[in-house]
Amino acid sequence: MTLSSLVPNRRGIVIAMTLLAMPALAPAQTTLVNPVDKFKQLEEILPTPNDQRTASGAPGHKYWQQRADYVIDVELDELNRRITGKETITYRNNSPDALTYLWLQLDQNLFRKDSDTNLTRTAPSMSGGFRGREPEVADPSSPQFRGPRMAYNSLEGLLASMTFEGGHNITAVTDAKGAPLAHTIVKTMMRIDLKQPLPPQGVFVFNVAWNYNINDQKRLGGRSGYEHFPKDGNDIFEIAQWFPRLAAYTDVNGWHHKQFLGSGEFTLEFGDYLVRITAPDDHVVGASGVLQNPLQVLTAAQRDRLAQAATAANPVLIVTPAEARENEKEKSTAKKTWIFKADNVRDFAFASSRKFIWDAQGHMVDGNPARVTAMSYYPNEGNPLWEKYSTAAIIHTLNVYSRYSFAYPYPVAISVNGPVGGMEYPMICFNGPRPEEDGTYPERTKYGLISVVIHEVGHNYFPMIVNSDERQWTWMDEGLNTFLQYLSEREWEDDYPGGAEPRSIVEYMQSSMQDPIMTNSETVQQLGPNAYSKPATGLNILRETIMGRQLFDMAFKEYSMRWKFKRPEPADFFRTMEDASGIDLDWFWRGWFYSTDHADQAIDGVKLYTVDTRNPETEKALQKKTRDTAPESLSDQRNAKLPKVVDARPDLKDFYNTYDDLDVTERDRKMFADMVAKLEPKEKELLGTTANFYVVGLRNHGGLVMPVILKIDYTDGTSEEVRIPAEIWRRNPVFVEKMIVTPKEIASLTLDPHLEIADVNLANNSWPARPAKSRFQLFKQERPRNPMQQLERKPAGQ
Numbered sequence: 001m002t003l004s005s006l007v008p009n010r011r012g013i014v015i016a017m018t019l020l021a022m023p024a025l026a027p028a029q030t031t032l033v034n035p036v037d038k039f040k041q042l043e044e045i046l047p048t049p050n051d052q053r054t055a056s057g058a059p060g061h062k063y064w065q066q067r068a069d070y071v072i073d074v075e076l077d078e079l080n081r082r083i084t085g086k087e088t089i090t091y092r093n094n095s096p097d098a099l100t101y102l103w104l105q106l107d108q109n110l111f112r113k114d115s116d117t118n119l120t121r122t123a124p125s126m127s128g129g130f131r132g133r134e135p136e137v138a139d140p141s142s143p144q145f146r147g148p149r150m151a152y153n154s155l156e157g158l159l160a161s162m163t164f165e166g167g168h169n170i171t172a173v174t175d176a177k178g179a180p181l182a183h184t185i186v187k188t189m190m191r192i193d194l195k196q197p198l199p200p201q202g203v204f205v206f207n208v209a210w211n212y213n214i215n216d217q218k219r220l221g222g223r224s225g226y227e228h229f230p231k232d233g234n235d236i237f238e239i240a241q242w243f244p245r246l247a248a249y250t251d252v253n254g255w256h257h258k259q260f261l262g263s264g265e266f267t268l269e270f271g272d273y274l275v276r277i278t279a280p281d282d283h284v285v286g287a288s289g290v291l292q293n294p295l296q297v298l299t300a301a302q303r304d305r306l307a308q309a310a311t312a313a314n315p316v317l318i319v320t321p322a323e324a325r326e327n328e329k330e331k332s333t334a335k336k337t338w339i340f341k342a343d344n345v346r347d348f349a350f351a352s353s354r355k356f357i358w359d360a361q362g363h364m365v366d367g368n369p370a371r372v373t374a375m376s377y378y379p380n381e382g383n384p385l386w387e388k389y390s391t392a393a394i395i396h397t398l399n400v401y402s403r404y405s406f407a408y409p410y411p412v413a414i415s416v417n418g419p420v421g422g423m424e425y426p427m428i429c430f431n432g433p434r435p436e437e438d439g440t441y442p443e444r445t446k447y448g449l450i451s452v453v454i455h456e457v458g459h460n461y462f463p464m465i466v467n468s469d470e471r472q473w474t475w476m477d478e479g480l481n482t483f484l485q486y487l488s489e490r491e492w493e494d495d496y497p498g499g500a501e502p503r504s505i506v507e508y509m510q511s512s513m514q515d516p517i518m519t520n521s522e523t524v525q526q527l528g529p530n531a532y533s534k535p536a537t538g539l540n541i542l543r544e545t546i547m548g549r550q551l552f553d554m555a556f557k558e559y560s561m562r563w564k565f566k567r568p569e570p571a572d573f574f575r576t577m578e579d580a581s582g583i584d585l586d587w588f589w590r591g592w593f594y595s596t597d598h599a600d601q602a603i604d605g606v607k608l609y610t611v612d613t614r615n616p617e618t619e620k621a622l623q624k625k626t627r628d629t630a631p632e633s634l635s636d637q638r639n640a641k642l643p644k645v646v647d648a649r650p651d652l653k654d655f656y657n658t659y660d661d662l663d664v665t666e667r668d669r670k671m672f673a674d675m676v677a678k679l680e681p682k683e684k685e686l687l688g689t690t691a692n693f694y695v696v697g698l699r700n701h702g703g704l705v706m707p708v709i710l711k712i713d714y715t716d717g718t719s720e721e722v723r724i725p726a727e728i729w730r731r732n733p734v735f736v737e738k739m740i741v742t743p744k745e746i747a748s749l750t751l752d753p754h755l756e757i758a759d760v761n762l763a764n765n766s767w768p769a770r771p772a773k774s775r776f777q778l779f780k781q782e783r784p785r786n787p788m789q790q791l792e793r794k795p796a797g798q
Helices: 107-111 152-163 300-309 321-329 385-404 443-458 475-490 502-509 527-546 549-562 570-581 586-593 616-628 634-639 666-677 681-687 787-791
Strands: 003-008 014-020 067-077 082-092 099-105 169-175 183-186 189-198 203-213 225-229 234-239 271-280 284-287 316-319 335-345 350-353 357-363 372-378 412-417 422-425 428-431 601-612 692-700 708-714 719-724 735-742 746-751
Touching: 169 183, 169 189, 189 203, 271 284, 271 350, 284 335, 284 372, 284 412, 300 316, 300 357, 316 321, 321 357, 350 428, 357 385, 372 385, 385 412, 385 443, 385 475, 385 549, 412 443, 422 443, 428 443, 443 475, 475 527, 502 527, 527 549, 527 586, 549 570, 570 586, 601 746, 616 666, 692 746, 708 735, 719 735
Parallel strands: 067 271, 372 412, 412 428
Antiparallel strands: 003 014, 014 601, 067 082, 082 203, 099 189, 169 203, 183 189, 225 234, 234 350, 271 335, 284 350, 316 357, 357 372, 422 428, 601 692, 692 735, 708 719, 708 746
């Protein structure tokens, strides 16, 4: 059967389009079944621009932020695994508000027995069951059966958390003259009540003294702590979130006093730090900032090696593996004080151990006039991996991140191997991967080390410099940083494993455990995919598929430069990316960041139209061919064999027994000639168009609007790609039709041929439909356990 659709041209002359029936015919454009406006602007969600934060996403002309400078004296008591410290804090109120109290963060209170973290910890999974298919008769004694289980280290950590005496012990809070200050500890926060309000532009100096027990990181977890090495009796200390720190006071939230529950990290004020660290005399100490007293704490050989490292082409060992082994043997009871200075940082951390090998290499980062010293600290247990890869990965990170954001501004960048798997602080980070005891390592460990060094060193940029609020919006540092980590890994070597490829996030995108990215870190069901993988993948899709590399890179760099050493909010990122690129991305932020929609595009029918020439010689011949080649029904086939009355009596036949309404008549020819005579030359040319007009139905099953990337394969062996912006869904986010005009015949169509949009179901992406391919394994079913046979089997010879 043929159908016609009448299409009026600009003069009202009608050109007929013939629809050729094809498999999987789609319905006409459907009515909108999902009234949600996927392209609704975000202005009703985003905060109203003001003098502090502009509509373009840039800091406003009245932007302000507070400042806190620290002078800290701290002693590491190795024997008792204890920190004792005192600090003088100079707080500058740059806000327009008078402050009657100050809030400080006491993150070590996370380890108190009565902390919210411990009290709200839910029971671990202890589910049991059968490995493989459950047998018809459930026998708990079967080796296939797994009853309730818990890992040894999980039980050890649980019991340790019940006995460990953790948390900050505040011993004094005084003003600059030594007079006590009233203060109240609220879980992981401390409020200091001021004797008189601190006015705008006012400065307040005060002191805090404290101590706490250092957690065994391998048993209790945490973002810092110590690791004990039973073979030589030594420890590695990674000390972070260790001193009472000024909470942020911002134009958006006022005081930042969200309690520390473990997942959400922190945001702090920038300041200058002078830190004096007293440690055992034979310890090597690495810290945020620049060492101020190398003459007092380093040997002449170590100082010479550091000088050599400044211009070396490869890392130079400051403390060699042999020296580190020798250093492990005797435990000095003497002490030594290392002095470090770190300017314009938002935090300070350090590591200390007599086990450390130490290597260093100076490096010129584009845009930074001074050399950056890249350094790694690690025990002999970390080699050969650490000596080979750590400092090289630091330098690579600085090169790539500086290209996409801003020049690394600090004088040092440090990677430390210890108990913490991966954690970042200004100029220093803690990274966990190590080889096996025999020095061998699986591929996963090698790339795990390179990736975690890239990731944690990269955090210097986000959030240590672009100072976003990690506790509220984890994605703003983890997601952006994971994206830049991905770019860095692509430049390390070809086929680097893992990354932010859209196909890698598909499983999470269709998971019931998915939360919107714009969810607080402490309530996210799956923090890794939500705060790391999904935002990083989204940025990769923006760069490769939606914006293009040039526009994206420029806009991302603009955001980085605007908010360097400032505190951005999500709206500042969203607005800057649009402002700098000239592309409206509200639909993308709404779908990818604010919803749990997923991408599932499908080809929902294909129709083929050609121009009806109106020439009866041509059109009626085509109609005859279609009629005569149509499949004959089963009934017609059987009925054709039946005797017919008109065959027995020919006199019953008349005109209509031989008439064919598809035969061309003179009247048909005259009508066609008259019609053509009225056409202008251009219209006659259009009437002779031989192109194919394909109408492709596109259905959005997943709800997430994304660009449509369509690969067209033709019967002549050629192919092309059509890239359609996401705005095709703007009037109907559920179903649209796209016309493809081509002189060729289409053999097949494929949506998302390069797996660019994280489409969760590729089975509906092809026309004609293709089988979903997979493989299955055969297995031999195990015989039931027979205790009698095992226990009563007689030894051979009896």
